Amino acid sequence: MHANATALIEMDWDAFDPARIKAVRHQLADHPLLQPDQLVALGKRFQGTSHLFTFNNNAGADANFDDVARLYPNRRSVTDTLQGINEAKAWMLLRHVQADATYQKLIDLALDPIKPRIEKHDPGMYYRAGWIFVASPHTVTPFHIDRNHGILLQIHGTKKVYVWDAEDAEVCSELARDCFHSRHELDEVKWREEFRERAHVFEVGPGQGVYMPITSPHMVETGDDPSITISLTYSTNATRRNAMEHVLHDLLRRKGIKPPTVGKHPLLDRLSYASASAMIAMHGVGSRPPACPSLARRTAYAVAD
Ligand SMILES: [Fe+2]
Known part of the structure; x- marks a missing residue:
């Protein structure tokens, strides 16, 4: 270093x-x-x-x-x-x-x-x-x-x-x-x-x-x-949080729910982050095509996909 x-x-x-x-x-x-x-x-x-x-x-x-x-x-x-x-x-x-x-x-x-x-x-x-x-x-x-x-x-x-x-x-x-x-x-x-x-x-x-x-x-x-x-x-920490919130909002959209803009409602953002974190921990970041591997793994260097 x-x-x-x-x-x-x-x-x-x-x-x-x-x-x-x-x-x-x-x-x-x-x-x-x-x-x-x-x-x-x-x-x-x-x-x-x-x-x-x-x-x-x-x-x-x-x-x-x-x-x-x-x-x-x-x-x-x-x-x-x-x-x-x-x-x-x-x-x-x-x-x-x-x-x-x-x-x-x-x-x-x-x-x-x-x-x-x-x-x-x-x-x-x-x-x-x-x-x-x-x-x-x-x-x-x-x-x-x-x-x-x-x-x-x-x-x-x-x-x-x-x-x-x-x-x-x-x-x-x-x-x-x-x-x-x-x-x-x-x-x-x-x-x-x-x-x-x-x-x-x-x-x-x-x-x-x-x-x-x-x-x-x-x-x-x-x-x-x-x-x-x-x-x-x-x-x-902030990019991870932002990306997780967008991941959850994408899932909400696919269920027919229109999510609010990320960053405009702190409590909803925190709930989205918690939900997306739990989901990614359970299921991984998805297979095809994936969310960024940085959401599942907090590694020092990026992993080539
Ligand atoms: Fe670029």
């Missing part, structure tokens, strides 16, 4: 609110493990596993996020994908890099020093994970939401990051969040072009990034150069 090490991620900690989107700065852009040669080596170690996706991307913001990887895998080697990244509309996604001992240390190096700052407002950090995206110029990560807090850190090239407030029900409904937390479905998370004007927009280059609270909708466009980005994600 690196609790006393220099913080490589900086933000205005006095103004930090775990529920608010925030710009960050970082000193990881020159880290050797985030340079192309080491990413090729990691990609080779991950080849043939669920940790590595390489795919072509002609998708726009309105594409279904899950479909992009499923429908356009290019099945090329890591080396070929990276060599062609300048010309091809290609992506390489290294998922759950914490499964590799070297990269797990990198995640700790980045998160350990800021953990006390985060936990002052948002205690119980667990389920750490790292995701590395290598993408061609002018590619789009379609509009979607994620199950945990995330810190996007730009390493190489530029990106335009559009993020919307997590509670913006115009952009992403309560129903969409319920379905997503309970069944990991993004079908109700639907892009509309007019959303752009109400987004927080960050143009990030190396050394810059964005903190995104759980289920803040986002969409990302790469600039004129190939892009390397690492996203660090984690759960906390």
